[in-house]
Amino acid sequence: MDQIDKEIVKELQKNAKISMKELAEVVHLSSPAVIERVRKLEEQQVIEGYHAQVDVKKMERPISAIILFKSKDCKALSNFCHNHPDVLECYRVAGEISYIVKLATNSVKSLEKFIDESMLYGTPSTNIVLSSYENKVIEPFTLEG
Template sequence: MDQIDADILLQLQRNAKISMKELAASVHLSSPAVIERVKKLEEQGMIEGYKAKVNLKKMKRTIQAIILFKSIDCKSLSDFCNNHPDVLECYRVAGEISYIVKLATYSVETLERFIDEAMPYGTPSTNIVLSSTEKKIIAPFCNENLDK
C-alpha cells in the first residue's frame, strides 16, 4: 500500500458515498486509475464493505449498555446474543469475563428483559453508557510509519 492507497482509504472512511470522480480529484489521479485502485483494495480485503450508519436515538433506542458476562454456556450465550435484535456487538474474550455485549434498546424495561432472558447463560454485570466517542477514521499503517 502506498500513500495514494492510504489517502483513498481515508477519503472512503470519511464518505463512502463519494463519487469516483470526486475521489480521483482528491487524490490527484484519473477516475479509471482510482476505480482500479479501489477494486484492488477491495480484492485484497483492505476494504471489507460499505455501510450506512443509523442514528440509534432517531430509532428510539436511547438506552445503550455494555454487559459483561461470566458465561456458563458460551455457545448458547453467543447464539442468544447473535439472534437478539438489541445486540449491536458481541465479543468472546479471555479472562474472568467470557463475553462483552454492547446493546441498544428502547427502555430500562427492555434492558431488564434482555438481562432476565440472558441469565440462564451466565452472570451479567450491566454498565449503562452515559456518553461515548467513536473513532470514525482508522489511519492506514504505512511503511513510513514503521521507520519512525
C-alpha cells in the first residue's frame, strides 16, 4: 500500500458512498486509476465491505452496555453471544477478563435477561454506556527509521 492507497482507504472510511469521480479529485488521480486501485484493495481484502452506520437508539435499542466476562466455557459463551440478537461486538481477550461484549437492547428488562442467561457461561460485570465517542476512521501508519 502506498500513500495514495492509504488516502483512498481513509476517504472511503469517512464516506463509503463517495463517487469514484469525487474520490479521484480528493486523491488527485483520474477516475479510472482510482477505480482500479479500489478494485485491487477489495481483491486484497484491505477493503472488506461497505456498511451502513446505524444509530441503535433510532432502531429502538436505547440501552447500550459493555459487559466483561470471566468465562467458564469460552466456546459456549462465544456461541451464545454470536447467536444473541442484542450483541453488537464480542471480543476474546487475554488477562483476567476473557471476553468483552458490547450490546444494545430495548429495555433494562431485556438487559437483565441477557445477563441472567449469560451467567451459565461465566461471571459478567455490566457497565451501562452513558455516552460514547467512536472514531470511525483508522489512520494507516508507517514505520520510519
